[in-house]
Amino acid sequence: MSSTTGPATPPTLRSLIPSVFLPAVVYEIGIGAITPVVAITALDLGASAGTAGFLVALLGIGQLVGNVPSAAVAARLGDRRAMVVAAGVSVGAVTGCFVAPSLPLLGVCLLVLGMGNSTFYLARQSYLTEVVPLDLRARALSMLGGSHRVGLFIGPFVGAVVISLASLRAAYLVAAVAAALAAVLLLVIPDVAAAGPARPARRTRGGRGYRTMLREHRPLLATLGVAVLAIGAVRAARQVVLPLWAVHIGLSPEATSLVFGIASAVDMALFYPSGKVMDRYGRLTVALPSMVVLGLAMAALPLTGGIVGLTAVAMVMSLGNGIGSGIVMTLGADAAPPHDRLRFLSIWRLMSDTGVAVGPVVVSLVAGAWTLAAGIVVVGGVGVLAAGALARWAPRYSAFATPAMVRARREAA
CATH class of the missing domain: 1.20.1250.20 (MFS general substrate transporter like domains)
Structure with missing residues (x-):
């Protein structure tokens, strides 16, 4: 599973903030920044209203189809490395959205972004499920869900500021920077170790x-x-x-x-x-x-x-x-x-x-x-x-x- 350091004492919610909740907030700020502009980008490329709606849905479709392969990626690489890879994939996907000259390329990038999101979310949920004491489980997972909410709330405001200073597609650069920063945080800040012996995990x-x-x-x-x-x-x-x-x-x-x-x-x-x-x-x-x-x-x-x-x-x-x-x-x-x-x-x-x-x-x-x-x-x-x-x-x-x-x-x- 994840590489961890530190004494084998029960994790606290505060100890999980740097390695778990902060990267989640940063990553979601990027997703929140691009959510309002995907449909507008599609319309600018000549899409109809129905096609623009479908392109917006591709983000969710990518997350849907990515759930099963995400488990294989996290099992092979470990939770933390899987999240770093997912963040890297997201950087590439939103950069593709930034430069996309056509609707098909935009659609492919959104689909890939959704799959990256799936891996990021699954790996963090699996890690928390494993290391957090049972009496803190609901609070930890609620805070993970809250981290996503906070990021999605902040993201559109950050995107709006950048768009006002540059252009509509600059929102995708916000997402790229946010995903890259989340990856850096994951690489620099170690995960908190679980107390006691590691629980077995079959990786068939x-x-x-x-x-x-x-x-x-x-x-x-x-x-x-x-x-x-x-x-x-x-x-x-x-x-x-x-x-x-x-x-x-x-x-x-x-x-x-x-x-x-x-x-x-x-x-x-x-x-x-x-x-x-x-x-x-x-x-x-x-x-x-x-x-x-x-x-x-x-x-x-x-x-x-x-x-x-x-x-x-x-x-x-x-x-x-x-x-x-x-x-x-x-x-x-x-x-x-x-x-x-x-x-x-x-x-x-x-x-x-x-x-x-x-x-x-x-x-x-x-x-x-x-x-x-x-x-x-x-x-x-x-x-x-x-x-x-x-x-x-x-x-x-x-x-x-x-x-x-x-x-x-x-x-x-």
Whole structure:
């Protein structure tokens, strides 16, 4: 796994900031800087609105298809080296976006960037799952999710400043610098060592290993895995339905951006409390209200008719999303087999990322067949169903699902 130095004492959250959370924030600043300009770049190259939307989706598609090979890369190189390689690939990909003279090249670069993102995220999640004490697991993974949120929040502002001083495509240079800086941090700052002997990790390769794991964990993936897919769908749809409804009720782009900024601030403020509650009182104490609040707030979105109502509902949606920070990664860490953690987590991320890809499509299909309001309500209902699935299946596969289970584990320890 990762190369580590230092005494074999239990890691603390503070000790993980330089080697884990700081590189994640820096890397995500770059992704946040380019997210608003990908579609505009495609339009400048002659794409239609539909083609521009597809090019934006290629980033997520690359992350989706990269989940499985990412496990093989991390198993062969180790977590830290895999992240450095992923950051290097990202530098090349965003540099390609900067110079791309055509839509096909831009699309290829975005696809490769998504695959690099997948490796970066998986390797860091696997490392934290292995080295962090069980009583800090949820907080550590929530802080990792929070690091991504912070970076994505800062990135557009940094990109906007650079664009105002140079040109639209200068945002890609911000991403290149951020990915390179993240790689340097990973090379310079050592990982924190796990306390006690290293846990064994089987590093088998090939399709047979994945087929075996899918067969062994079929009940888990068909139940709790589907719930995780639904979580990904609702969270991704949230990013789509807000601007769509804002346009529907006649808000200007500036007003829509303001609503997004306020909602993002609420989201970011909650990742640490979320993890602390999960560690002390169980995963469902956070997961259930997260999905219920997010789902019901989304279903209420069509009731708004102005910026005040939209902002209020957006803040409640962000409250639901924020209190669930890290829940998918934490449940995956709880369920992962110690002997083949990387392979399992790659499948787990594949389930979640599939939901991320499906959520906006559901909104689009229902809106096309019926109305936009109906599409929003349907996806909100998916959030409530996800809460029900979590309540039913999380206690079976996570030893820390409920307050009683956490107390029992603590007493046994």
